[in-house]
Amino acid sequence: MNEILRLENVSLNYHTENGEITALKNINFSAEKGEFIAIIGPSGCGKTSILSMISGLLKPSEGKILLDGKEVSSPNDRIGYMLQKDELFPWRTIEKNIFLPLEIKRIKTKEKKDEVYKLLCKYGLKDFIKSYPKELSGGMRQRAALIRTLAPSPELLLLDEPFSALDYQTRLEVCDDVYSVIKNEKKTAILVTHDISEAIAMSDRIIVLSARPSTVLNVHVLDTNKDLPPIKRREDANFSKWFEILWRELANEKK
Ligand SMILES: Nc1ncnc2c1ncn2[C@@H]1O[C@H](COP(=O)(O)OP(=O)(O)OP(=O)(O)O)[C@@H](O)[C@H]1O
Ligand SMILES: [Mg+2]
CATH class of the missing domain: 3.40.50.300 (P-loop containing nucleotide triphosphate hydrolases)
Incomplete structure (x- = not known):
């Protein structure tokens, strides 16, 4: 190592x-x-x-x-930093929350978007891509927050x-x-x-x-x-x- x-x-x-x-x-x-x-x-x-x-x-x-x-x-x-609270924006859908760091860093390429969709499918959020955070359970929100942290590939x-x-x-x-x-x-x-x-x-x-x-x-x-x-x-x-x-x-x- x-x-x-x-x-x-x-x-x-x-x-x-x-x-x-x-x-x-x-x-x-x-x-x-x-x-x-x-x-x-x-x-x-x-x-x-x-x-x-x-x-x-x-x-x-x-x-x-x-x-x-x-x-x-x-x-x-x-480096990806995931804070104590999931801090998803309530007015943005799960997809839009997760894409936010990619938009800020101006790296929202098709390739990156595909990677994020793969993670969402793999970790059981496929059917909630267009949902708002309040429609998800605490655990699902936490997973979404983790995928958002992982999106820029830290x-x-x-x-x-x-x-x-x-x-x-x-x-x-x-x-x-x-x-x-x-x-x-x-x-x-x-x-x-x-x-x-x-x-x-x-x-x-x-x-x-x-x-x-x-x-x-x-x-x-x-x-x-x-x-x-x-x-x-x-x-x-x-x-x-x-x-x-x-x-x-x-x-x-x-x-
Ligand atoms: N912005 C700040 N200004 C002044 N003091 C601060 C500031 N941030 C933290 N401190 C002080 O520094 C010390 C360490 O704070 P920190 O938040 O890193 O602790 P922690 O171990 O994460 O605590 P907790 O387990 O409660 O989350 C504390 O005594 C706190 O009062
Ligand atoms: Mg602390």
């Missing part, structure tokens, strides 16, 4: 009315092509800030973020709590769906989640952040069976061991 992303001594300070706060301090980690990484940590420790910096929307106060060895300085087509996907708006049952199903799309399309993914089980069920590696000012507390390489889809991986013999380890690490950070 080869490396796609590297964070080198990344720190981030926010300037507020009450002075400067250090959100992140000396963050170092890297991601290999095709890898699925989860980032977990206490609320407010800087998980979203890390994704915003990787996406090029926010500049580190110190350190470097390298995509294939080149410093990220502005938003980049090779290599690296950043997912910020993408399932948090869903009920538990749907969440498990959508998790499986999203995971299979990411694996089939051979993407690299970085998932931010509050949910320890979700992190274990989906990822190859988990990065645990400390409370603020946050540093990388631990990086765990999971020994679960990666050939299993997330729902099945919850039954893996090593699943509860990892849950216990991560639970303790996070509980210590809250003290």
